[in-house]
Amino acid sequence: MIKFFLQTIKDFNYLLPGFYLTLQLTFASFAIGAVLGLLIAILRMRRKRGIFYAISSWYINVLRGTPQLVQLLTIYFFLGMYVKTTPFSAAVIGLSINLGAYMSEAYRGVLESIHKGQWEAAKSLGMSTFSTLRRIILPQSMRILLPDITNYFIMTLLSSSLASVVSLRELTLLGQSYVSKTFRVITFFEVALLYFIVAYPMSKLSNYLEKKWKHTK
């Protein structure tokens, strides 16, 4: 029994650097992707024609219509021919532009669902478009979007495991190489557990905030 515990601790000790790398990758990709998605959504909402609208539409369609795994491979190997890309930077780019495409559509839906009276009330007070977005429209949108945003975060965390194909030694790849070295297949459970202990509290937090903000919607 004691031996089992000691071995488990040893496993986790080995996996820990991969876990940190996964967290870094997730936070970086999520932050960039969420901001990117928001910018695209706002710009698309303000002007519904023109070159930017056309390009951004294609960006969204292509990224949502191709496998993320293929996107990662393309970015790593194609971009790698022209610029020096590390596995980490390629993974961040790949995950964040994919997330940006999905989130921009989610943002757009919610931004447009905010009643136009909110814009008018802010305008009639003399508020600028920027202040209105920042103080009136976005806070309301975030309250509606929160469960979605949490899901996107969890999605990013889980799909960060795809970065193993560009030879980034994140949690999944590290676990895999550990298993092939030691034949301790139980390690995959330990890998899964490490993902789960981040994802589960996130969805709990989202439920809590959703309840707390219920009456302010």
Place this chain on the structure above:
Amino acid sequence: METYKIELKNIHKYFGKTHVLKGISLNIKECEVVVIIGPSGSGKSTLIRCINLLEIPEQGEIIIDGKKFGTIWDKKKNKNIPDKEENLNKVRQKIGMVFQGFNLFPHKTVLQNVMEGPLVVKKVKKEIVKEESIIFLNKVGLGDKLNSYPSEISGGQQQRVAIARSLAMKPEIMLFDEPTSSLDPELIGGVLEVMKQLVTEHGLTMIIVTHEMSFANDVADRVIMIDGGVILEEGPPSKIFNNPENERTQKFLCQVKRVENDGGS
């Protein structure tokens, strides 16, 4: 030459192909209380929304305090285009607006709703804004609801908060776009009471779109009847309500009266 607070010159507004306002000209003096009446779809709400440029009239000029406001004539397109946002917002600060649907910010408390304008637009210190906002909320009888959210109070209370929110900007002009039309009958009185108080105490220039005829009769310096996008008739309330000249005005007032009588009020 007499000076006016608001001058509207030959305002035309289209929604797509519908010609909603067909050349409305109107001069309003400082501190004047003008009530606009007319059947639904007549363009009265659109007109009032043009005054603070929530709608951009394709043709015509809006002049406030002797200065042209908000639109620039585009020769090529042969219609008005909106001025820069900074210029619009500078003038909008002077014009308060109360909407039919209240449009309170649902994620902010009653107090925060009232504080928002002075705090963000005028950048007044928070302590001062808070103090003043509480005074305004007391004035509209909601001093005990400071920390409630809009969804927790009645429609009539929400509309009174909306009035306080506009007043907090210390406007010179107030626009009311059917402020009581979406309220239950028993809640209308409180809102009208607050508006009456504004007329007597504040010396604001007010433009009110409403169906409350007895209220109009009490507060208006001038009543304007609009139908089909044009001004049919205007004059002091005694004349419009007792001896309307235009046939359509007579008909409209008759219909409104019948509804009021049916309602038992």
